[in-house]
Amino acid sequence: MSASLGRRLVAEGLGTAFLLAIVIGSGIMGERLSGGNSAIALLANSIATGCGLSVLILVFGHISGAHFNPAVTLAVASQGEFPWKDVVPYVAVQVLAAYAGVAAAHVMFDEPLFFASTKIRTGPGEWWSEGVATFGLLMVIWACVHQRLAAAPYAIGAYIAAAYWFTASTAFANPAVTLARAASNTFAGIRPHDVPAFIVAQLVGAAAATAVMRWMGRTIGLR
Amino acid sequence: MSASLGRRLVAEGLGTAFLLAIVIGSGIMGERLSGGNSAIALLANSIATGCGLSVLILVFGHISGAHFNPAVTLAVASQGEFPWKDVVPYVAVQVLAAYAGVAAAHVMFDEPLFFASTKIRTGPGEWWSEGVATFGLLMVIWACVHQRLAAAPYAIGAYIAAAYWFTASTAFANPAVTLARAASNTFAGIRPHDVPAFIVAQLVGAAAATAVMRWMGRTIGLR
Amino acid sequence: MSASLGRRLVAEGLGTAFLLAIVIGSGIMGERLSGGNSAIALLANSIATGCGLSVLILVFGHISGAHFNPAVTLAVASQGEFPWKDVVPYVAVQVLAAYAGVAAAHVMFDEPLFFASTKIRTGPGEWWSEGVATFGLLMVIWACVHQRLAAAPYAIGAYIAAAYWFTASTAFANPAVTLARAASNTFAGIRPHDVPAFIVAQLVGAAAATAVMRWMGRTIGLR
Amino acid sequence: MSASLGRRLVAEGLGTAFLLAIVIGSGIMGERLSGGNSAIALLANSIATGCGLSVLILVFGHISGAHFNPAVTLAVASQGEFPWKDVVPYVAVQVLAAYAGVAAAHVMFDEPLFFASTKIRTGPGEWWSEGVATFGLLMVIWACVHQRLAAAPYAIGAYIAAAYWFTASTAFANPAVTLARAASNTFAGIRPHDVPAFIVAQLVGAAAATAVMRWMGRTIGLR
Numbered sequence A, B, C, D: 001m002s003a004s005l006g007r008r009l010v011a012e013g014l015g016t017a018f019l020l021a022i023v024i025g026s027g028i029m030g031e032r033l034s035g036g037n038s039a040i041a042l043l044a045n046s047i048a049t050g051c052g053l054s055v056l057i058l059v060f061g062h063i064s065g066a067h068f069n070p071a072v073t074l075a076v077a078s079q080g081e082f083p084w085k086d087v088v089p090y091v092a093v094q095v096l097a098a099y100a101g102v103a104a105a106h107v108m109f110d111e112p113l114f115f116a117s118t119k120i121r122t123g124p125g126e127w128w129s130e131g132v133a134t135f136g137l138l139m140v141i142w143a144c145v146h147q148r149l150a151a152a153p154y155a156i157g158a159y160i161a162a163a164y165w166f167t168a169s170t171a172f173a174n175p176a177v178t179l180a181r182a183a184s185n186t187f188a189g190i191r192p193h194d195v196p197a198f199i200v201a202q203l204v205g206a207a208a209a210t211a212v213m214r215w216m217g218r219t220i221g222l223r
Helices: A005-033 A038-064 A070-078 A084-108 A124-147 A152-166 A175-181 A192-219 B005-033 B038-064 B070-078 B084-108 B124-147 B152-166 B175-181 B192-219 C005-033 C038-064 C070-078 C084-108 C124-147 C152-166 C175-181 C192-219 D005-033 D038-064 D070-078 D084-108 D124-147 D152-166 D175-181 D192-219
Strands: none
Touching (some): A005 A038, A005 A084, A038 A152, A038 B038, A038 B152, A070 A175, A084 A175, A124 D005, A152 D005, B005 C124, B005 C192, B070 B084, B084 C124, B124 B192, C005 C038, C038 D124, C070 C084, C070 C192, C084 C175, D038 D152, D070 D175, D070 D192
């Protein structure tokens, strides 16, 4: 990462804003067009997010690392792969940009800039889902770091597309995304009251995956 | 680009014509088969366009650059990455070939060669959508240029597949495509009256992305 | 191609048989499950075929060239890229294996080994569709040959997935496939009476694309 | 494979558990949301499995070989490409982890940890389907081994996505997966009584593909 902190923050901001615009916008479009069949809406939502996320990582990975996710920033910092002093600015920009992306999508679809979601997402099944989803995400990311995989953008996008379907929560797996989705009373929203438990589950999943994968990586002499 | 201008124009023409045949043809097929569920039609339309566009860039990228899009031609010329004297022939061929592609699809589906669309696509939400969609497209393209990404064909196709869904306008993001789609009163059409505002929004989005990404690229020593 | 003719024919045979099993089988499954919504059936059919074809080219390309298609075999032989003496055995194996693949799919779904299709696919729109579809297929293949593209398997699979949707005929684009699909009265079938015109259109499209692409390739010094 | 057996077993276990969580979880989600249209549910199920499997192979391939499948472990051991002494631990971990993955998915969706499936999957068509599906899977895997394909993760994921559709059984193609899916009375389940015949068909298919592909590989001087 040879770019200055300012440029890296612009990259994180643009990437996170586009990610949220994709998640929220494709959710609205899917729900409006699918005539009440939520599986078709989620198919559109998951394909758009998977494709979009992989492209955003291709675009910004070489500048900022393309975290777009406080759980990722914390995980890599905890292992000495990212400077601690940059964690606060990264997370701040990720959260602000996530809200900006939500607003950008709302303007496209003639919705209010922000309006709190009423979608209930709570209970042990959902929390376990978020823990597993974020464990899997960090498992993929650490494997990409260890192997310096050129296919990392594809792997992360494809993982998220799958995780939309195999978890009961549709795999938020990202605290900044979770916060911002609470400000959208649309297909991809989450009731603000349900946010804190999601974020706790995400951080626990990320920490567990980091412990397992770093142990596995070190023991076989990987970076 | 070692090919002569004539060969490059044939490549731009074939690629743009196929792109429009794919957009229009898969829209007609999707609408005819989906029994009124527009989400299924748009799923087919977006997957076909994303796959097709990435293949066309693989096929013609090394000959003509595979712009297929006046906004792209103008953007790269504005930064000295493309000769200004070739802009007019490129844009002329892109527009003519776009109409030819529309006609080719219409013949396949037993429709008139050309017939004006009556689909209303207007209002601030749609214009903002086109601006964001084209900003994103150029953001992806400049990142591919800066990094000389081998994955560029994939990135651009996947971006457009996502953009069909996350924008309210289904992401035309291309003035030649917009003009030609006005001549098709089918799923992918746009009322001729609504074309100029779309094109203005596209050019503004392209210019903004070019400014941001070139600044970001220069400051980190990229090409 | 260092493999003996016998091994190359086994590769062509296995690949073509699997291709037909995929086309016919996924068509049956799609139609049975989709409750009368043909767009969903075609979505399954096109995704399965695109994924499957790209894998078969990865598997057998380095042994036999992975033609699986008499139009391809004739096109590459016509340009000195394939020995004329191998054309008849290749085409014979492709046709026989195509029928074997149809039978293999029929056994899976408890259908008769062979039964003539009653699905009408005729008229100028369909013929033009087959011409354009096969033109596009050979356009992609020649571009892959000229550039020695490692992404060729992806390009060809993605092209066919798109062509299912943007052509009115769903892009057979292959005389061996067309013959064998006439022996299946299922989703992907074609009335035997309609086969000859499809094959003529395919050969015309293949010849036209070969002429255009070889001219373009030669003039820019490609192989 | 420089990793110790312990680490390789952890990799096999994590990978197989995630694979089953994906298969079962996306099946439940697809069925719950699709309003009775099984084609839409299977579309979600197949896309999630194809994407997820390819990612898991990218993540764990370099550590354990990413078999996740006793038929694969037996096949590669039979050809001297894997130590016989590691077969029993690999298969044991695969089976146990498969059950763990099923339970993990059940917890997410508030289902019992395990409950026997009542879904009937029997008869010659289904057995032939499993034989063909597993033949194809090993055909792809041996081709990847022979050519040391970097695209192996993509090839195997895309093959399975296609095989969900072109076989009447939806392509279990894996004895550990088959056993564990019998413990889930959900979309992806199989009646325990029907398991043995599936496993026999899978092993026969794997053996046949191994014989054919090793013969073909040896005769052209591949590894």
